[in-house]
Amino acid sequence: MRLVALTPDQLVGSQHDLYEQIISGPRSAGHQLFPLTDGTGALTGPFGIMLHVPDIGRPLQEVGAAIRYRTSLSARVREIAILSVAATTSCAFESYAHERVGRAVGLTQFELESLAGGRFEAADPVEAAAYRLCELLNQDRFPVEDAEFQSLRSRLGETALIELVVLVGYYRTLAQLLNLFEVGVPAEE
Known part of the structure; x- marks a missing residue:
């Protein structure tokens, strides 16, 4: 990976707020089919990238949550x-x-x-x-x-x-x- 995987203790301000929004949102509810965090608590997949630029990461993950959980698509x-x-x-x-x-x-x-x-x-x-x-x-x-x-x-x-x-x-x-x-x-x- 070309970016540092940010662990919870490394997060500051809006990074921490975004982290909390992601891990407490709909993606964390119910049975997990793939891990949202790794063994260190760092977010996996695109969510770890989003933490590096939280002003873009926040609206980006909100669009993703809408697409995954609030559309008419089966x-x-x-x-x-x-x-x-x-x-x-x-x-x-x-x-x-x-x-x-x-x-x-x-x-x-x-x-x-x-x-x-x-x-x-x-x-x-x-x-x-x-x-x-x-x-x-x-x-x-x-x-x-x-x-x-x-x-x-x-x-x-x-x-x-x-x-x-x-x-x-x-x-x-x-x-x-x-x-x-x-x-x-x-x-x-």
Whole structure:
């Protein structure tokens, strides 16, 4: 990792406030599918990076919490989208973390392997449309043809279209941070 993993005793002011916000927020509730902190108490994944610039980290993690916990997307669609970004960006941490979440929300091993390989075929028309939109976004395929846009809108609805665009943008931002600072799978794993 190219950044120091900040432990709780190293945090000052707004770093400490952000740390507390993350570890006491919705990500820490319930069964943990991947560790939020390491053995020293340092935040794992993108959250450790966010502590280095808390004025950006705070709103960034708030957007992430909204995307993960307050959208109309089904848990499966959300994880399909996140894993599509992880595969496109070759982001080891996001693949590691969200394969666990994906499995917990009902993605099969075959589906997880397909997503990791950059493809996904779904019998469910909403999941298929969501993945198609993610493909377009991950490949920066713009403009989207009118017929395809209308098809996506009819299957997903306008709210989900907006939510998926924001989700893909957010997770691409995280992947860029994680990849640049070489944050991979936690050493314990």
